[in-house]
Amino acid sequence: MDYAVLKLIHVSSVILSISLFILRGIWMLTDSSRLQQRWVRVMPHVIDATLLFSAILLTMSLQQYPGTHGWLSAKIVALLVYIGLGTIAIKRGKTKRARILAWLAAIGVFAYMVGVARTHQALSWLT
Numbered sequence: 001m002d003y004a005v006l007k008l009i010h011v012s013s014v015i016l017s018i019s020l021f022i023l024r025g026i027w028m029l030t031d032s033s034r035l036q037q038r039w040v041r042v043m044p045h046v047i048d049a050t051l052l053f054s055a056i057l058l059t060m061s062l063q064q065y066p067g068t069h070g071w072l073s074a075k076i077v078a079l080l081v082y083i084g085l086g087t088i089a090i091k092r093g094k095t096k097r098a099r100i101l102a103w104l105a106a107i108g109v110f111a112y113m114v115g116v117a118r119t120h121q122a123l124s125w126l127t
């Protein structure tokens with residue numbers, strides 16, 4: 001598939017991922033039952049699978065891989081941290097305070113990942 005198309009798919013799923021995550025966080029904060037809607041529970045998995053799949057195809061096109069290229073290793077690790085913090089924020093956090101902190105931290109990790117993507121440096125926006 002064309003590199004530009006892949007990148008468009010990747011960036012679109014990135015935008016969908018953070019938009020839905022912020023929305024779910026707001027529903028978590030307001031104790032909204034909308035958080036339990038079926039599509040709200042299924043979509044993050046569909047979006048994240050698309051994000052990861054497009055990421056793998058992009059790394060293959062670029063021939064730069066996690067493990068050999070530091071910025072991609074950083075992105076994989078950050079993705080796992082983002083997912084982990086995300087489940088604490090939406091599901092596992094015992095207190096609302098813990099969930100809010102995890103939600104904010106996940107958004108911070110996400111911003112870090114956008115910086116890594118833009119700069120191809122693990123130092124992200126600091127470079």
Ligand code: HEM
Pocket residue numbers: 007010011014017051052055056058059062066072073075076079082110113114117118
């Ligand atoms: C939530 C997680 C992620 C976010 C927020 C994210 C964000 C982005 C953004 C914004 C771009 C476009 C950069 C640009 O055109 O300047 C991009 C490109 C890219 N991403 Fe991701 N990404 C994520 C996950 C991943 C993962 C897990 C990998 C693979 C390890 C990956 C690999 C790539 C590659 C190879 C490119 C193309 C870079 C280029 O053409 O310069 N991404 N990503």
